[in-house]
Structure formats: C-alpha cells, structure tokens
Amino acid sequence: xxxxxxxxxxxxxxxxxxxxxxxxxxxxxxxxxxxxxxxxxxxxxxxxxxxxxxxxxxxxxxxxxxxxxxxxxxxxxxxxxxxxxxxxxxxxxxxxxxxxxxxxxxxxxxxxxxxxxxxxxxxxxxxxxxxxxxxxxxxxxxxxxxxxxxxxxxxxxxxxxxxxxxxxxxxxxxxxxxxxxxxxxxxxxxxxxxxxxxxxxxxxxxxxxxxxxxxxxxxxxxxxxxxxxxxxxxxxxxxxxx
Ligand code: SF4
Numbered sequence: 007x008x009x010x011x012x013x014x015x016x017x018x019x020x021x022x023x024x025x026x027x028x029x030x031x032x033x034x035x036x037x038x039x040x041x042x043x044x045x046x047x048x049x050x051x052x053x054x055x056x057x058x059x060x061x062x063x064x065x066x067x068x069x070x071x072x073x074x075x076x077x078x079x080x081x082x083x084x085x086x087x088x089x090x091x092x093x094x095x096x097x098x099x100x101x102x103x104x105x106x107x108x109x110x111x112x113x114x115x116x117x118x119x120x121x122x123x124x125x126x127x128x129x130x131x132x133x134x135x136x137x138x139x140x141x142x143x144x145x146x147x148x149x150x151x152x153x154x155x156x157x158x159x160x161x162x163x164x165x166x167x168x169x170x171x172x173x174x175x176x177x178x179x180x181x182x183x184x185x186x187x188x189x190x191x192x193x194x195x196x197x198x199x200x201x202x203x204x205x206x207x208x209x210x211x212x213x214x215x216x217x218x219x220x221x222x223x224x225x226x227x228x229x230x231x232x233x234x235x236x237x238x239x240x241x242x243x244x245x246x247x248x
Contacts, residue, residue, distance in 0.1 A: 007032040007047045007067045013057030017242025019204050020173050024090040033101035039152030045097030057081040071109035079116050095122040103130035110137035126159035128166050141172040149181040168198035179208035179215050195232040202234045212243045
C-alpha cells in the first residue's frame with residue numbers, strides 16, 4: 007500500500023541535496039512522539055502528475071509493482087539524469103517487505119534503491135539486502151521518540167545493514183542527555199565502527215531545536231567515541247519541499 011509518490015530533494019543525511027523519486031509506503035511498527043509523517047492506509051493515494059510539479063492525481067491502492075515501475079521509468083525518461091535514486095520511505099517500508107521483494111528488482115533496473123528505515127525489522131531486511139544500494143537507519147533515542155529505545159532490534163539490524171553502504175541517523179533534541187547520547191554512540195560503534203553517524207538536530211516548528219554550542223558539545227562527545235561523525239540538520243524545510 008502506497009501513501010504517496012513524488013519527486014523532491016533529499017533533505018537529510020549523506021545524500022542531502024540529491025534529487026530522488028520518493029515512494030512512501032503505509033504502516034509503521036513504532037509510534038514516535040515527534041512523528042509528522044502520514045503513513046496510514048487509504049484506498050487512494052496522491053501521485054505527482056509530473057515529477058516535482060507539486061500537483062497530484064489519485065491512484066488506487068493496492069497498486070501493482072509494474073505500474074510503479076512504468077511511472078518511475080517514464081519520469082526518468084522525461085528528465086534524464088535529474089534523479090539520483092529512488093527513496094523507499096514510510097512509515098516503515100519494511101512493514102511491506104513482501105511487496106518490496108517483488109518491486110525492488112524492477113525498480114532497481116531504472117535507478118539505485120535507497121531505503122529509509124527505523125532499523126528495527128532485521129528479518130524483513132535480510133532477504134532484500136541484495137536489491138538495496140543504500141540504507142539510511144534512524145536510531146531511536148527515547149528522549150526524542152518518547153518510547154524506549156529498541157536496543158535489541160537495532161543491534162541485529164545494524165549488524166546486518168553494516169554489510170552494505172549505509173548511514174545511521176541519530177535525531178537529538180533538547181531532552182537528549184550526554185549520558186544517553188554517549189551510550190547510543192558506543193552501542194553503534196561496537197556493532198558498526200565504520201558507519202557514517204549523523205547527528206541530526208530535531209526540527210521543532212521548522213527550526214533547529216538546539217543551539218550551535220549544544221550541537222558542538224554533542225559532536226565532540228560522539229567524535230571521541232566514533233570516527234565518522236557528521237552534524238546535519240534537515241534542510242528540506244528551507245526548500246519548502248515535502
Ligand atoms: S518510525 Fe518514523 S514513521 Fe514510524 S512513527 Fe517513528 S518517525 Fe513516524
């Protein structure tokens with residue numbers, strides 16, 4: 007079940023600024039306090055009329071994989087070279103692993119596949135790994151999500167994902183303590199010592215919620231544990247992009 011399909015600029019992490027075709031899937035297995043994403047199932051979903059035009063037409067769920075592949079191939083032909091990759095996002099896209107097993111081989115013939123995931127469903131990831139070019143894992147801190155960090159699920163997921171190109175994003179906010187951050191960075195480092203680790207300050211009402219000095223203190227703490235630390239806020243809000 008799809009929630010929306012559109013073309014936009016990646017606003018987070020290592021691929022910031024790249025244009026992607028976003029396929030947002032329904033459902034999620036978590037309920038984070040800061041979640042601002044629509045991921046509920048509906049019989050119709052909006053799909054941009056032309057890539058990036060901002061106007062959509064409704065399509066019917068469940069949509070067959072070949073229709074999505076035709077659409078993406080058409081957008082790729084119309085704007086050659088414009089799109090870097092396809093972002094499979096959600097919700098939690100691995101909630102629909104069975105559909106992805108059918109869709110990804112066809113979509114990957116058109117553009118590389120990037121998966122945006124909350125990193126808690128390792129069994130769903132395992133059979134799809136060979137069809138995914140890049141994995142972006144949101145590591146869930148309790149101070150930000152309002153729910154207990156799923157340490158065990160993150161551990162098994164990271165161990166698997168680290169075999170592929172990937173990044174880990176840690177959303178940090180005003181409630182995040184140095185203790186919590188340090189524990190999480192050490193945990194990630196022990197499993198995936200070479201993974202790029204992004205400290206992403208929480209966006210509240212379209213503003214970065216931490217002062218520069220707070221972020222720099224967090225960066226110093228994390229960098230004393232893990233080699234590859236980047237501080238990257240969300241930027242799509244500044245582009246007025248979805
Ligand atoms: S994992 Fe992502 S989509 Fe799911 S509730 Fe948390 S923020 Fe929302």
